[in-house]
Amino acid sequence: MNIFDSRNRPKLIDQITQSEYDILIIGGGATGAGIALDAASRGMKTLLVEKGDFASGTSSKSTKLIHGGLRYLKQFEIALVREVGRERAVVHRLAPHLVLNEKMLLPLIKDGTYGKIMTALGLMVYDVLAGVESADQRVMLSKEETIKQEPLLREEILEGSGLYAEYRTDDARLSIEVMKTAAIYGAHCINYLEVKDFVYTDERVSGALCHDYLSGKDITVMAKQVVSAAGPWVDDLRVKNDSLEGKHLFLSKGVHLVLAHERFPLRQSVYFDMPDGRMVFGIPRGKITYLGTTDTQYFGDKDNPRTNIEDVDYLLNGANQIFPNLKLELADVQSSWAGLRPLIHEEGKSASEISRKDEIFISPTDLISIAGGKLTGYRKMAERVVDEVAKRLTQKHDLTLKRCFTEEITIKGGGFKDSADVITFIQKVAEELALYGIDPYQARYLIHNYGQQTDQILEIFGEMTQKNTESLALAELQFTLEYEMVHTAMDFFSRRTGRIYFDIHSIIVLKDLILNALKAHFDWDDARYASEKAQVERIVFEASNFPPRHETENVPTS
Numbered sequence: 001m002n003i004f005d006s007r008n009r010p011k012l013i014d015q016i017t018q019s020e021y022d023i024l025i026i027g028g029g030a031t032g033a034g035i036a037l038d039a040a041s042r043g044m045k046t047l048l049v050e051k052g053d054f055a056s057g058t059s060s061k062s063t064k065l066i067h068g069g070l071r072y073l074k075q076f077e078i079a080l081v082r083e084v085g086r087e088r089a090v091v092h093r094l095a096p097h098l099v100l101n102e103k104m105l106l107p108l109i110k111d112g113t114y115g116k117i118m119t120a121l122g123l124m125v126y127d128v129l130a131g132v133e134s135a136d137q138r139v140m141l142s143k144e145e146t147i148k149q150e151p152l153l154r155e156e157i158l159e160g161s162g163l164y165a166e167y168r169t170d171d172a173r174l175s176i177e178v179m180k181t182a183a184i185y186g187a188h189c190i191n192y193l194e195v196k197d198f199v200y201t202d203e204r205v206s207g208a209l210c211h212d213y214l215s216g217k218d219i220t221v222m223a224k225q226v227v228s229a230a231g232p233w234v235d236d237l238r239v240k241n242d243s244l245e246g247k248h249l250f251l252s253k254g255v256h257l258v259l260a261h262e263r264f265p266l267r268q269s270v271y272f273d274m275p276d277g278r279m280v281f282g283i284p285r286g287k288i289t290y291l292g293t294t295d296t297q298y299f300g301d302k303d304n305p306r307t308n309i310e311d312v313d314y315l316l317n318g319a320n321q322i323f324p325n326l327k328l329e330l331a332d333v334q335s336s337w338a339g340l341r342p343l344i345h346e347e348g349k350s351a352s353e354i355s356r357k358d359e360i361f362i363s364p365t366d367l368i369s370i371a372g373g374k375l376t377g378y379r380k381m382a383e384r385v386v387d388e389v390a391k392r393l394t395q396k397h398d399l400t401l402k403r404c405f406t407e408e409i410t411i412k413g414g415g416f417k418d419s420a421d422v423i424t425f426i427q428k429v430a431e432e433l434a435l436y437g438i439d440p441y442q443a444r445y446l447i448h449n450y451g452q453q454t455d456q457i458l459e460i461f462g463e464m465t466q467k468n469t470e471s472l473a474l475a476e477l478q479f480t481l482e483y484e485m486v487h488t489a490m491d492f493f494s495r496r497t498g499r500i501y502f503d504i505h506s507i508i509v510l511k512d513l514i515l516n517a518l519k520a521h522f523d524w525d526d527a528r529y530a531s532e533k534a535q536v537e538r539i540v541f542e543a544s545n546f547p548p549r550h551e552t553e554n555v556p557t558s
C-alpha cells in the first residue's frame with residue numbers, strides 16, 4: 001500500500017491499530033523523519049506520528065540553510081561545528097536537487113566584531129573542521145572585490161569580506177522526503193495524529209493514546225520503544241510522562257521577512273552584523289529575498305508563533321544599516337515566518353548564547369526524548385537515538401538489526417550524479433514547458449522541490465487538456481495528494497510547495513482552483529470548504545500583518 005496516498009488513510013489507521021511496532025516516533029519534523037529513516041533501514045518496524053502536518057513545527061520555519069554554523073565557532077562549539085559542517089556535504093550528496101551550494105559573503109565592517117585576520121582565521125578553521133574540498137574553500141576579498149560581488153553593501157564602512165561555502169534547502173521538503181524514503185524501508189508515517197498520553201506496561205512506556213484529527217476518533221498504538229522528537233513540545237510530553245526533571249527546554253523565537261527580489265535585489269547571500277552585535281542572513285531565492293533571523297525568548301502559543309512589529313523593525317533597521325540605498329519599509333514585507341528553537345536551558349544565558357547542541361533524555365519509564373540540535377545534523381542525531389534504541393531492542397527482544405547506513409541512502413527525489421546533472425535536468429524540463437509558454441522559473445521550482453519526481457508531475461500534466469501554469473499546479477497538487485499525504489490547502493501551499501514563503505502571490509492566484517480540486521478529491525461539504533478557505537486567508541494575512549509583541553506573547557514583566 002502507498003501509505004502517502006491521502007485516500008489510503010483509513011487503511012493505514014487500521015494497520016497502525018493492529019500492529020505492535022519496534023519503535024514509535026512522536027514528531028514529524030526533521031529529527032523525527034531522520035529517526036524514522038535510520039530505524040526502518042536498520043530493520044525496525046517503525047511508526048512515526050505527527051499531530052499537525054509533517055514539518056509544521058520548527059522544521060518549516062528555519063533559515064533553510066544546511067550550514068556548519070560559523071557563529072558557533074565564536075562560542076568554541078568545535079564538536080558541533082565539525083559534525084554539522086561535515087554533514088553538509090553528505091546531505092548535499094544524498095539530495096543535490098534540494099540541498100544547493102550557496103556561497104555566503106561575510107562583510108568586514110569598520111569597528112565590526114572581527115578584524116580581517118580573525119575572520120580569515122575563523123573561516124579557515126571552519127573549512128578545516130568541515131573538511132571542505134579545496135576548490136570550495138573560503139577566499140578573502142578586498143573592498144573593491146566585495147562591492148563587485150554585492151553592490152548593495154554600504155561602501156564607506158566596508159573593509160573587505162570573506163566568501164565561504166554553505167548550502168541552502170527547503171527544510172519542510174527535506175523532512176518530508178526523508179519520511180518518504182523511510183516508507184520505502186517499510187516505515188509507517190502519519191500526520192494529524194496526536195499523542196495525548198502514554199500507555200504503560202510493567203512501569204515502562206509501551207505505547208500511546210492518540211487522537212486522529214481527521215476522523216475525530218481516538219486510537220491506541222503499541223511499540224517496544226517510544227521516542228519523542230517533538231521539538232518545542234518535548235517538555236509537554238515529558239510532563240505527561242511525569243519525567244520533567246533536571247534539564248528543560250528554552251524556546252527561542254526566530255523570525256524571517258520576505259521581500260520581493262526586485263525591491264531587495266541581492267545578488268549574493270550575505271551574513272552581516274546587526275547594530276547589537278548579532279548576525280543576520282540576507283538570502284536571495286528565486287522571486288524573493290529573505291532576511292533573518294531574530295533570537296528572542298518565547299512565551300506564547302507554540303502552535304502559532306507570530307512575527308511581531310518589533311521583529312520587523314529590528315530586521316529592517318539592521319538591513320537598512322548595511323544596505324542603506326534600499327530604504328526598506330514595512331510595506332515592502334510581503335511574507336514572513338516565525339519558528340521556535342527548542343534549545344536546552346542554560347542558567348544565566350540569553351537566547352543567542354545558548355548552545356545548539358542536541359541532548360537525549362531517558363525517563364525512568366524508558367521514554368527517550370531528543371531536543372536541541374540543528375536541521376543540518378538531523379542524520380547524526382538520528383543515528384545516536386537509534387543506536388540507543390537498537391541497544392535496548394537487541395538486549396530485551398532478541399532482534400537482529402543492521403548498523404546505521406543512512407549516509408548511503410539516496411533521499412527520495414535524488415538520484416542525480418551531482419549539481420551539474422540537476423542543471424541538465426532543469427534545462428530539459430524548461431524546454432519541455434516552454435512549448436506551452438510556461439516560464440522557466442517553473443522548471444527550476446519543480447526540480448528543486450521534487451527532483452526526479454518531477455517526471456511524475458509532468459506525466460499527470462501531460463494528461464491534462466489545458467497546458468498552462470494553472471494546470472501544472474493542479475498536476476503538482478495531484479502528485480502531493482497521491483504521494484505526500486496532503487489533507488488541507490495549507491499542507492499544499494506551505495509544507496509541500498513553500499509558496500506561502502517564496503511565492504505568496506501565487507496563492508492568491510491559485511487559491512480557488514486548489515480549494516475546488518481538494519473539495520472534489522475529498523468530497524468536502526460546504527462547511528469544510530469554507531473553513532479551509534478561511535484558514536488560507538488567515539495565514540496569508542498573518543504572514544504580512546504584524547501585531548505588537550505584547551498581543552501574542554505573554555512576556556513576563558519582571
Ligand code: FAD
Pocket residue numbers: 026027028029030031032049050051052053054055056057058059060061062063064065066067193194195196229230231232233237252253254255293338339340341371372373374375376377
Ligand atoms: P520540529 O520541526 O518542531 O518537529 C517536532 C514535531 O513534533 C512538530 O511537527 C510537532 O507538531 C510534533 N509534535 C509535538 N507534539 C506532538 C504530539 N503530542 N504528538 C504528535 N506530534 C507531536 N537549523 C539548521 O540546520 N539550519 C538553519 O538554517 C536553521 N535555522 C533556524 C532558524 C530558526 C528561526 C529556527 C527556529 C531554527 C533553525 N534551525 C536551523 C534549527 C532547526 O530548524 C531545528 O533544529 C529543527 O527544525 C528541529 O526539528 P525537530 O524535528 O526537532 O522539531
